Amino acid sequence: MTWESSQTPEQAQWEADYKRQRARQHRMIVDALKVWSFCQHKACRRGGTCHNPDPGACMRDFFAAMPETDKQYLRLAMTARSAGLGPEEADREARRRLDADEQARTKTPQPAPPPASTPPAAVKAKRAARPRPPCDEAAHAAQVRQARDAERDGAFLSRPGRALSPARRR
Incomplete structure (x- = not known):
């Protein structure tokens, strides 16, 4: 029992009792998880239980190396046990909650519906009101053929209505 000058003897006694209780709890958790099988102390591995004076250090090292999903399961199971289950x-409650979390994480959002294929009536009226230049069908057909041939040959129109130029590679 360490006694600081700012503590009363009762406070020092309470702190010492608390530290002993906390070490017992840590040792119980370390033994239940069989952390001693991974421990660096030979006495722990040989005895099949925690012999470290600070079992909290073993627990911290073990949790640092544990995968996150296992940590989450353990926290959920301990919470359920402390709630009286x-x-x-x-175990069932922890697994159920892990599965629910996994489903929520992997659930893909529904894609947005495709835009309507027909424009609203106001847009149709506005398009119909636009003046259109007279079109020479033969010239238009020639432009389409020229563009198709250019695409096949790897060239493209640099600007609409301009001459063909070779395709640029970047």
Whole structure:
């Protein structure tokens, strides 16, 4: 029991009791998870239980190396157990919540509906009111053929109505 000058003897006793209780809890968790099988201390591996004076250090090292999904499962199971559920019920509840979280994370948003193929009546009226230049069908057919041939040959029109230029590669 360490006693600081700012503490009363009762506070120092409470702190020492708290540290002992916390070490017991950590050791119980470390033993339940069999962290001793990964421990760097030979005495832990040999004895099949935590012999480290600071079991919290073993637990911190183990949790640092544990995958995030396992950490989340363990937290959910411990929360369920502390809420009063039995071991099997806590396991089922933790797995159910993990599955729900996974489904929520992987659920793809629904794509937006495609835009309407027919424009509204106001747009149709505005388009119909535009003056159109007279069109020579033969000239238009020649332009279409020229563009098709140019596309096939790898060239393109640099600007509408201009001469063909070779395709640029970037």
